[in-house]
Amino acid sequence: MKKIYVLSDSTGETAERVVRAALSQFGGSDVRIVRLAKVTNQQELHQAITVVTSDQGLLVYTLVDADLAHAAQTIAEEAGLMAFDLLSPLLNSLSVFLGSVAQATPGLLHQIDTDYFRRMEAVNFTVKHDDGQETRNLHRADLVLVGVSRSSKTPLSMYLANKGYKVANVPLVKGIDPPDELDRLDPAKVVGLMISPKRLVEIRTSRLINMGQSMKNRYADHEQVEDEIAFCRQYFRRHPGWLIIDVTSKSVEESASEILRRLTGQTIA
Template sequence: MNKKKFVYVVSDSVGETAELMVKAVASQFTGEDIEIQNFSYVEDTKDLNNVIAVSKYSDGIIAYTIVIPSLKKYLDQKACEEGIIAIDLMSPLMTAFSQKFNKEPKGQPGLMRKLDDNYFRRVEAIEFAVKYDDGQEVQGITRADIVLIGVSRTSKTPLSMYLANKKFKVANVPLVPEIEPPEELFDIPRNRCVGLVITPDKLNEIRKERLKNLGLATQANYANLDRILEELDYAENIMKRIGCPVINVSNKAVEETADSILAILKKERSLLI
């Protein structure tokens, strides 16, 4: 029966990187009884002394991803003194980066986790925008960072997705004369809501093109100018009731409108602080 081999994964952060690398290597040694133990968030030499003591007692290997220079130096020195194999998993690549970019690393633990958190916040915001698109599930109105309102074809959905990629949770609500807007719209602070308007001629043009792409008659009520004027007038009255800022999207790209929204909301919110 093989004697159990111990590998201690040590990190001044979570240690996921080191653990994955150790597992990948361990998988190449089938038949060996290898146990991997984690020592995460080591903060001082006392933590490292514990690792050294355990490793020496079990005749184990230390594999580490430590970016704080003083801790790395201490671990290397103590491991050498105690005859323990300690493998620095990051230094070779870190050195290559430094040489290539002519720049020193930050030496700050947890930076990858921060990047991951940003990624997951963006994914969460995108999922939110999809779930609460076009007035679906009005509960999203009270949970959103930004609520966009306007008639059909005022770029509510593309704006929601663009802002979601900037990690804002966005809900959008279409305003239609025959449908009473959700009560939640009138309960949220006005500095979380933005109205989108457009000139009648531009909207008429956009809607006709939309109908054409769908293979429908461009004379449909959806693109009728009188109907468009009715919708815009209704939407304007709702926006006045809410008291929210309004942006004309007639000749604006999505990116430009998004920047305007963020600028307006920043100003509105600062006035209320």
Template sequence: MKNKEIVYLVSDSVGETAELMVKAVAAQFNGGEVDIKHFSYVQEKEEIQHIVELAKLRNSMIAYTLVVPSLKNFLDEKSQEEGIIAVDLMHPLMEAFSKKFQSGPKSEPGLMRRLDENYFRRVEAIEFAVKYDDGQDPRGLKHADMVLIGVSRTSKTPLSMYLAHKRFKVANIPLVPEVAPPKELFTIPKNKVVGLIITPTKLNEIRIERLKNLGLTTQANYANLERILDELDYAEKIMKRIGCPVINVSNKAIEETADIILAMFKQRGEATL
């Protein structure tokens, strides 16, 4: 079996850009069968010297994203001396930008990651929503930007994830008559909490459809109208006790409900859109 061609990726940051570009190009050749070797956060010429030696030993090529001129020039020089193909993945676009904006680049490694704070906030919020979904750990409520409460099938989870993509940390708590809400729910500021309600008939329809999708009988107590009325009555009492705003989600899309919540928080100066 033929060995895969090796490509050495060299970057003075993480190297994500180089990897994506190499994989995209490699897909056009032999189905992308290349072995990628990463060298991230390269900051010394000695490291570059070592990488060039390895590439020569393995008869490999180098693809790099080095924005520090001295490191880039050193890699170009050593690669040329050893007869190794070294491709600067950023230089052509960097030159085009320089001409367009009539200024030179900052030449600072990892600048994109430092600037893209919104990306990391979004990832953190999504991880938070997953971790504190469906009342998994009530200790997280005090760290949430928003807490959604309601009976089962009032769109708490999809709404939490949608708001997480807007960079808000959202936890949600199901309200069930047989299970007392966590004590933490009554200790956090009430303006963090949003109650979600729904009409009994709409909830009955949703739950029946849910049972059908699961291959279960639609006569289960879960979809029983009397049971639903009890749950909604219990949830309403909890919401009144907290004193939180309440939204009827009966005929609303996730995006519509999210817009209402964000408008409420923005009005109080607690949401930055």
């Protein structure tokens, strides 16, 4: 069986996919692909190519360090190996086209993929734990937002999720006991959202109009809203360890930045 060795300064996943795509044009060729990953210096390079030489395999490599890539080609030629640099020609062309020099940092694509999947996982979690769903899993959230209806819980949750945070949100409804799970959470990851009654009435009134519902609905009644806000304040006072922020005059982005700054010391770019 012939072997193709994929040598990389990172995981080698991308290079292997390219090789497999090319092999698909050769039908059922009996070829084994072997990855030689995390090769980042001359000593590791010599050791890796020694392995390839022992099998007289084909060497395909992706090394972002130009000196290391040149050394790979030189060592392979001296060993009589067939070798193909999968990355350097493209990096050189891009450098000329873009008028800038490549970072030469191994693993950036893998890092980008990891960040992407982390955000997607956070979004999926947040969707499943919106508006008081699956409260038994609140302990798995990075952040839990608590507040009355229409206090920006959902848009704020989704915004934070797209930054990679798993967020759950729980509505507070007067006359209905909040879930017991809230009392068992680490206070450091719970955020109470406050909003002025006047602003909340405006938001709920607009909501009713958009839904074509009667303006006599208690949902937007000022007295009802005042009662809900009073209940919310009272409940928050029972949890002095929670972060409480007023979202009345803040955009979603501003609220998110305040939450992360005060809880984690981070800011949103």
